[in-house]
Amino acid sequence: MKLGFIGTGNMASAIMGGIISNNVIPADEIIGADLFAPGRERVQKQFGIHVTDSNIEVAQKAEVIILSVKPQFYADVIKEIAGEIKDSQIIITIAPGKTLAWLEEQFGKQVKIVRTMPNTPAMVGAGMTAASPNAYLSEEEISYVKTLLESFSRVEIIPERLMDVVVSTSGSSPAYVFMMIEAMADAAVSGGMPRPQAYQFAAQAVLGSAKMVLDTGKHPGELKDMVCSPAGTTIEAVRVLEERGFRSAIIEAMKVCEEISKNM
Incomplete structure (x- = not known):
């Protein structure tokens, strides 16, 4: 064999x-x-x-x-x-x-x-x-x-x-992404969208965004800026995420994951 x-x-x-x-x-x-x-x-x-x-x-x-x-x-x-x-x-x-x-x-x-x-x-x-x-x-x-x-x-x-860095970056990270998709869908349902449709919109947005990073080779920050029009809806959403510590929460979660992996 x-x-x-x-x-x-x-x-x-x-x-x-x-x-x-x-x-x-x-x-x-x-x-x-x-x-x-x-x-x-x-x-x-x-x-x-x-x-x-x-x-x-x-x-x-x-x-x-x-x-x-x-x-x-x-x-x-x-x-x-x-x-x-x-x-x-x-x-x-x-x-x-x-x-x-x-x-x-x-x-x-x-x-x-x-x-x-x-x-x-x-x-x-x-x-x-x-x-x-x-x-x-x-x-x-x-x-x-x-x-x-x-x-x-x-x-x-x-x-x-x-x-151990890989464990936190790609091994465990699907769970973080699934949580984000679930939260995005919940918000869409709150806005009146049927849940199956909400999951479809949220998941496809994540899939397409990841593909843009891989296929274009552009920095994620540059791609983010392309979506954020002056005085638009997206920059306000980004502002709230920054205010609530979105990036810091992800970084801290990944560091904990890395430490746990080192000590398994």
């Missing part, structure tokens, strides 16, 4: 879907392990991959293994599979707070590891993923891992010291 998953939850499903739909690896070359029978049966039915209840079977069969279990289960899973991992295999992790040094210590030997941090928009093929490989991967292997990740996400190779 070319690719194995230990854990078949939402993030694993997003990764499987991207890899299979983009013809990076065929379904019959992918195996997923999950102790929860409905979970593994779901991905088998949805994607046509091989499934098992044995983590060791994945470790024995897969060339690349993605550890897609909750961070609190990493130590137990690694202890279970460490003896089966060969020098040629690559381990990809998606757990915040689990450093390369900690992961290598858990395996107790030299293992090729790529620490990554994807985010939930990967579930709709619009994710953002940071990746930090350890010293044992070749450039060719890093390129291969990047190809896997790019099937469901934009990817940046970063120094590991920035990984």
Whole structure:
């Protein structure tokens, strides 16, 4: 098998879907392990991959293994599979707070590891993923891992010291954006708009604004100024947001998120 998953939850499903739909690896070359029978049966039915209840079977069969279990289960899973991992295999992790040094210590030997941090928009093929490989991967292997990740996400190779910043900037930030969309929709409903329509207007505005930042390359402040006509409606809304500490609240929330990630 070319690719194995230990854990078949939402993030694993997003990764499987991207890899299979983009013809990076065929379904019959992918195996997923999950102790929860409905979970593994779901991905088998949805994607046509091989499934098992044995983590060791994945470790024995897969060339690349993605550890897609909750961070609190990493130590137990690694202890279970460490003896089966060969020098040629690559381990990809998606757990915040689990450093390369900690992961290598858990395996107790030299293992090729790529620490990554994807985010939930990967579930709709619009994710953002940071990746930090350890010293044992070749450039060719890093390129291969990047190809896997790019099937469901934009990817940046970063120094590991920035990984906790990534957690706050893209890993957790969808929650902040969802809160903003919800608040915008609530305001629209207050103004008389039906709620389904309110979500559509608010979400599309966020999607389009993000696309403008990425596609134009313009500074977000410049794009904001383009919307703010003199004595207009938007500049007054911006004034109120500044008065209420909008930017400061976001910055402070992200700093707390970063600190929590460092201490996980």
